[in-house]
Amino acid sequence: MSAADLADRIERLRALFPQAVGERLVEGRTLASVDLAQLRRLLGPHAADGEADGFGLHWPQRAAAAAQIASPPAGRLQRCPGAGLDEATTRNGFIEGDNLDVLKLLQTGYAGRVKLAYLDPPYNTGRDFIYADRHGGVRRGAPDADRTRRHGDWLSRMYPRLALIRTLLADDGLLAIHIDEHEQPALTLLLRELFGEANELGIAVWDKRNPKGDARGIAYQHESLLLYARDAATLLARQPLRRPKRHAQQMLAAARTALAASPTLEEARSRYRAWLKSQPQLSGGEAMYWRLSADGRVYRLVSMAWPNKQAPSAEYFEPLIHPQTGRPCPVPVRGWRNPPETMRRLLDTGRIEFGPDESVQPQRIYYLDENLYENVPSILPYGGSDDALLRTLGIPFDQPKPVDFVAAVIGWCTGGDDLVLDCWAGSGTTAHAVMKLNAGDGGRRRFLLVQRPEPLDPRKPGQRAAFAFCEQHGLAPDLAGLCR
Numbered sequence: 001m002s003a004a005d006l007a008d009r010i011e012r013l014r015a016l017f018p019q020a021v022g023e024r025l026v027e028g029r030t031l032a033s034v035d036l037a038q039l040r041r042l043l044g045p046h047a048a049d050g051e052a053d054g055f056g057l058h059w060p061q062r063a064a065a066a067a068q069i070a071s072p073p074a075g076r077l078q079r080c081p082g083a084g085l086d087e088a089t090t091r092n093g094f095i096e097g098d099n100l101d102v103l104k105l106l107q108t109g110y111a112g113r114v115k116l117a118y119l120d121p122p123y124n125t126g127r128d129f130i131y132a133d134r135h136g137g138v139r140r141g142a143p144d145a146d147r148t149r150r151h152g153d154w155l156s157r158m159y160p161r162l163a164l165i166r167t168l169l170a171d172d173g174l175l176a177i178h179i180d181e182h183e184q185p186a187l188t189l190l191l192r193e194l195f196g197e198a199n200e201l202g203i204a205v206w207d208k209r210n211p212k213g214d215a216r217g218i219a220y221q222h223e224s225l226l227l228y229a230r231d232a233a234t235l236l237a238r239q240p241l242r243r244p245k246r247h248a249q250q251m252l253a254a255a256r257t258a259l260a261a262s263p264t265l266e267e268a269r270s271r272y273r274a275w276l277k278s279q280p281q282l283s284g285g286e287a288m289y290w291r292l293s294a295d296g297r298v299y300r301l302v303s304m305a306w307p308n309k310q311a312p313s314a315e316y317f318e319p320l321i322h323p324q325t326g327r328p329c330p331v332p333v334r335g336w337r338n339p340p341e342t343m344r345r346l347l348d349t350g351r352i353e354f355g356p357d358e359s360v361q362p363q364r365i366y367y368l369d370e371n372l373y374e375n376v377p378s379i380l381p382y383g384g385s386d387d388a389l390l391r392t393l394g395i396p397f398d399q400p401k402p403v404d405f406v407a408a409v410i411g412w413c414t415g416g417d418d419l420v421l422d423c424w425a426g427s428g429t430t431a432h433a434v435m436k437l438n439a440g441d442g443g444r445r446r447f448l449l450v451q452r453p454e455p456l457d458p459r460k461p462g463q464r465a466a467f468a469f470c471e472q473h474g475l476a477p478d479l480a481g482l483c484r
């Protein structure tokens with residue numbers, strides 16, 4: 001936190017507890033000072049001296065980790081003219097350094113500006129990849145006492161970084177972080193504490209479709225993606241998390257083809273339906289769009305029954321009148337889902353389909369061309385973690401995220417010129433995904449990447465090719481050079 005940020009926060013504290021904030025003379029300068037004893041008195045039973053009695057996540061070095069949030073950064077940001085591409089016009093950034101210091105330095109210019117922090121930290125697997133992934137110096141399978149040290153060390157790294165990332169997020173910003181079974185329990189508790197449970201948007205399971213071979217118990221074939229909003233109400237009011245229905249365009253095209261090739265609407269309908277049946281890749285929800293309207297639009301029908309246990313008021317039981325027979329149609333046993341004014345609007349706009357006569361319960365029409373997006377489900381099947389580009393370039397980088405998967409996640413919640421931050425950049429997949437998304441939809445999203453210059457050792461077989469690649473391209477032989 002910068003001195004200016006701290007001063008600002010103390011002033012906010014003064015506004016809330018004026019009796020607890022005064023002034024003190026320190027080395028000839030007048031500084032605002034917080035009277036902790038007074039603050040404790042003002043807080044009454046809400047004051048606590050330690051965390052031991054409270055509900056939460058505790059580890060031995062927690063207080064020292066918390067102190068890092070406010071301690072000054074080592075170093076400063078320095079431009080490197082000539083090191084980038086399109087330097088005069090680019091709106092992207094790449095910063096070399098330890099992300100703790102960088103995140104502190106970014107507080108001044110970037111607080112509240114990041115739309116998405118897309119994060120893939122070391123998982124603490126106890127292995128050494130091209131980057132170190134062993135915390136507290138503890139190997140996999142170590143005894144429990146050592147594991148306490150290992151989890152504690154990892155948490156001590158994550159805690160200040162995640163706290164600093166949170167303040168960089170815009171008020172409609174989002175944090176998406178990958179993790180596997182080693183630290184998912186601890187990370188979930190930590191994020192719930194830092195962001196508040198109300199801002200948890202869910203934990204998605206990335207089904208990698210291939211169980212690990214070295215299982216000690218359950219053979220994991222998934223990783224997790226944890227999502228937290230800086231402020232869920234603001235984020236969801238502006239832009240709910242959504243993804244394009246994967247095959248919608250293909251389905252619309254098939255319907256157009258069927259209509260063009262058929263002399264009658266009936267024939268077009270059966271052609272389109274036959275095509276849908278021959279497409280096993282369609283999701284269950286997509287396959288429901290098997291109908292063609294009289295004006296050639298693809299649609300599905302959905303029941304309009306009241307979904308909750310508690311019965312609605314009497315007006316929700318008003319029958320709809322069949323347009324041809326003039327008789328009332330059946331009302332769902334629990335009543336309609338919508339109040340009468342909504343039902344009227346749906347009728348007026350042609351969004352309700354009646355059966356051939358009044359014996360059939362009317363249903364709601366959803367047109368595919370108006371419903372091209374869907375909610376993001378909690379299970380995301382996507383095999384493997386290899387990135388074909390790195391393989392083509394001949395660079396071994398352990399466990400890069402698949403660029404299409406990353407692009408899909410970024411696409412759920414960004415658009416326009418949103419800023420995406422990745423401060424565990426690795427091979428730079430996030431930058432690649434941002435550029436790929438922009439190329440696809442004409443967006444102007446920007447990225448800001450941070451990577452520590454961990455040296456590459458040509459004597460280690462796993463790092464030799466990456467070292468040679470850096471040398472060949474005039475890049476520093478370290479992970480920051482490789483990412484650049």
Ligand SMILES: C[S@@+](CC[C@H](N)C(=O)[O-])C[C@H]1O[C@@H](n2cnc3c(N)ncnc32)[C@H](O)[C@@H]1O
Pocket residue numbers: 097098099100120121122123131132397399400401402423424425426427428429430450451452454479
């Ligand atoms: C799991 S990898 C990220 C992989 C990346 N998502 C990709 O697709 O290539 C984590 C990366 O964070 C880097 N890293 C670890 N600690 C760091 C720190 N304190 N500051 C900056 N980078 C760090 C590691 O060097 C490693 O490259």
